[in-house]
Amino acid sequence: MTLATQAPSNVLSDVPPHRLSIVVPMYNEVDNVEPFVTAVHEALGDYGFEWELLLVNDGSRDGTRQALDEQARLRGPHVRPIHLWRNFRQTAAMQAGIDAARGDVIVTLDGDLQNDPKDIPKLVARLLKEDLDLVAGWRQNRQDGMLLRKVPSRIANRLIRKITQLEFQDLGCSLKAYRASVLKRVSLYGEMHRFIPAWMATVTSPARMAEEPVSHHARTRGESKYGISRTLRVVLDLLAVNFFLRFSGRPGHFFGGVGLAVGMVGGLILAYLGALKLLGEDIGGRPLLWLGFFCVLGGLQFLTTGVLAELLIRIYYDRGEVAPYHTSKAPEMAPTAGWHHRA
Template sequence: MTLALETLPPHRLSVVVPMYNEEESVGPMVARVHEGLANYPWPWELVIVDDGSSDNTVATLRAAAKQYGPHVRVVELMRNFKQTAAMQAGIDTARGDVIVTLDGDLQNDPVDIPRMVARLLREDLDLVAGWRKNRQDGLWLRKIPSRIANRLIARITGVKLNDYGCSLKAFRGNVIKNVRLYGEMHRFIPAWLATVTSPRRISEEVVEHHARQFGESKYGISRTFRVILDLISVYFFMRFRARPGHFFGSIGLALMGIGSLILAYLAVIKFCLGESIGTRPMLMAGFFTVVMGVQFVLTGVLSEMLARIYFESGAARQYEVRNPLELSNAEGWQQQA
C-alpha cells in the first residue's frame, strides 16, 4: 500500500526512544530507524534518552549521534529515573509537531512509524497506539497477564484499546505535552490522554512485534501488582480530578457511618439496658472507625490536591538532564533531499 506521505499536512516528526543498559541494541536500533524513515519527505529527528545506564550505552549513543548527524539527539539523565521519567524527558526535548515513542530493544519496528503518522494526520486523531496483535513474548509471563491487564484497564478507564503496553505510539505534540507523566504511568498514557482530549480521537494500529535480540527484559511478574496500584490512581484522576472530595468523602462518610452505627448500638445498650460498655472492643472499633473516616476525608483530599498541584505546577521534576545546553543549541533535522 502506498502511503503518499507527500500529501500529508506539513509537519516535523520527533521519534523518542528511552534506553537503559541497551548498548548492544543502540547501533541496530538507530540504523533501523533510519531505514524506516529513509524516504520520509518531512523533517524528522531522533531523540534518544539514556536513563542512567550503567553499561556503555551512553558512549555508544554518542558515537551514533556523531556518525549520523545532529538530527540524532542524545539526552543523558543523571541517574536511573525509570522508563516513565525517561519518556517524559524525551517528550519535553522533542520539537516535532508529531511525536512517536518506541522502545529501544528492537521489539518495536520503526518501519511502522510512517503508517501510524499517516493515519494520525489523515484521520485527525490525537493518538494512534500500536497493537502487538502477534506478540513474540512468553505465553505465561507476558501474554496472559498483559491481556488481563488490558481488559481491566479498558473497562475501568473507558478507553477501548487492545494493547496498552505497546510503547510504539504516535501523538500530536501539542496534545501529549499537556500530559505530565510521573511514577510508572507510561502504561496508562492513552488513559491520561483521555483527560485532555476525547477518547474518539484515540485509535490503534496493528504493528509488527519482534522477539528481543539483545539483553534481558526489564519487566517481571511483579509489574502486575504495580499496574493495579497505578490503575487506582488513574481511575481517581479520570473520574474525580475536578471533585476529589467526592471520592475520598464517599469512603470517609461510609467509615463514619459504620462507626456511628456501632456507637449508636452501644449507646442503646448503655442507656436503655443499663449494661456496661467500657470494656467492649466494639467501643474502640466504633470510635476509631469514626476518627478514621474524618481523617480520610480531610487528609486524603488535602494530600491528593497538593500532590496534583505540585506536579502540574512544574515544581516537581522527575528527572535531571546532564547536557541541557547541548540539547537547547541543537538545530539538526534529517530531511529527504
Template sequence: MTSMNAAPLSLVIPVFNEQDNIAPLLARVHQALSEYPAPWEILLIDDGSADATVQRITEGQAAYGNHVRLVPLARNFGQTAAMQAGIDLARGDVIATLDGDLQNDPIDIPRMVNRLIAEDLDLVAGWRKNRQDNLWLRKVPSKIANRLIRKITGVTLHDYGCSLKVFRASVIKGVRLYGEMHRFIPAWLATQTAPSRIKEEVVAHHARTAGVSKYGLSRTFRVIIDLISVYFFMRFAARPAHFFGMLGLGFGALGGLTLFYLLILKLLGENIGDRPLFMVGIMLVLISVQILTTGVLSEMLSRTYHEAQDVRSYHLRPSAGEALDAPDWKQPLESSPPTEQTVS
C-alpha cells in the same frame, strides 16, 4: 503515504544499556522512514547507561547526520522520566515513542502517523496482537493488567504496555509524566482529550535478540499501585472532596448503623458498654470524621493550586491544521542541528 498525510515527526526512544541494539535500531528506523515525505528526527534518550550505549549513539550521529540527537540524562531516572525528557525536547508536530530493544518495529510508524492525521486523532497506540514474549512472565500478567486498566480508566485499548505510540504533539506536551506513569499515557491523555480520539493499531512485535529485559513480575504490583493514582487523578483531581466524601460518608453510615443497632439493644435493657461492637462503631464514626476533614483540606489545596498556578480546568483544541502548519517547520530539521543536552 502522501505529503498530505504526513507531518514533521520526532521519534522518542529511551535506551538503557542497549549498546548492541543501537546500530541495528538506527538502521531499521532509517529504512522504515526512507520515503517519509516530511522532516523527521530521532531522539535517543540515554537513561544513565553503564555500557557503551552513548558511544554507539555518537557513532550513529556521525554515520547518519544531526537528525540523530543524543539526550544523555545525568543518571538513571527510569523510563518515564526519559520519555518525558524526549517529549519535552521533540520538535515534531507528531511524536512517536518506541522502545530501544528492537521488539517494536519502526516499519509501523508511517502507517500510524497516516491514520493519526487522516482520522484527526490525538493518539494511535500500538497493539502487540501476536506478542513474542514468555507466556507466564509477560503475557498473562499483561492481559490481567490491561483488562483491569480498561475497566478502571474507561479507555478501551487491548495493549497499554506497548511503547510504540504516535501522538499529536500539541496534546501529549500538555501531559506531565512522573514516577512510572509511562504505561498509563493513554489514560493520562484522556484527561486532555476525548477517549474517542484515542485509537489503536495492530503492530508487529519481535523477540528480544540482544541485551537484557528491564521488566519483571514486580512490575505487576507497581501497576496496581499506579492505577489507584490514575483513577484518582482522572476523576477527582479537580474535586478531591468528592473522593474523600464518598469514603467518609461510607464509613460514617456504617458506624451510624452500628451505633443505632446498639442503641436499640440498650433501650431493650441489654448492656452494651463492654461489647466490642460498641468500640467498632465509635471508631468508624471517628474515621469518617477524619476522612471528611481530609477531603475539605484537599479541596482547599486544590483550589489554591489552581488559582496560584493559573491552571485551567479545561484544554482548548488547536484549530484544524494549526498544529501541522506551524511556522517553525518551513525549513527541514537538518537545517538547525541540535546540540547535545544533559537533562538533570
C-alpha cells in the same frame, strides 16, 4: 533536525507538512544501539519530512552511553542522545524525551527492536490524515514468552480497560504516535506510560484516539526488563489513574463519600452500644466500642481531608493555567464574525 531529500513514501501521500520527533528510552541496550539506529534510518529513508531521533539513556551502565554518543557523531545532529544521571525507569525517560522533542508529531517506541520502525510512517499518516491526537500500536501477533510478558500484559490490559473504559487492546505497546501539542499537556510519572491514553482522555476526546495493528519481533539482543513484578506496580498506578479520571475536579466527593460511609458505620456501632448501656449491660471492655470510636474519628478525618482537597483544587483552577473542562477545536473565525448585528 535532518531534512529529507527524497519524495514521501506512498503511505505518506497527502499527509500535511509536519516535523517528527521519535523518542526512544534505552536502558542497558548497548548491543541494540547501532542496529536500532540503522533500522530507523532505513525505515525513514524516504520519509520526505523533517525528523529527529531522541535516544534517552536511562542511567545505563553497560556502554549504552558511549554507543549513543558514537551514533550521534556518525549520523549527524538529528540524532540526539539524552543522558539521565541514574536509572529513573521507563516513564521518566520517556517524559525526558517528550520534553526535549521539537516536532509537531511525537512517536515513542522501545529500543530493543521488538517494535518495528517501519510502522512509524503508517501511524503518523493515520494520525494526520484522520485528524487524531493519538494512534496506538496493537501487537496482534506478539513474539514474547508466555510467562514473562504475555500473562502480565494481558492482566494489565484487562484491568486498564475495566477502570478507564477505553477499549484499547494493547496499552502496553510503546509504539504510539501523538499530536505533540496534546501530549505535552500530560505529565507522566510512576509507570504511567501504560496509561497515556487514559491521561490524554483528560485533555482530549477518546474519539480522537485510535489503534493500529503493528509488527512485533522477538528480542534477539540484551535482556528483557519486564516481568510479573511490573504488573503489581501497574495496579498501584491504576488506582491513581482511576482517582484522577473520576475525581480530579471534585476530590471532596471522594473523601467525603468515604468519610460519610466510615463515620456512619461508627455511628451505628456507638448507637447500638449506647442502647445496650441503657439496658444495663457493661460495654466498657468491648472491642466494638473502640472500633466505633475510631470509625467516627476516621470519618471526620476523611471529611476534613475532602474540604482541604476542594480548597486546593479551587486554587489550582483559579490560577487560570488549567480549565476544569476541554472543548473541541473550533474553526477559525474573522474578528467580527459570529455576532448578531442590529438592523
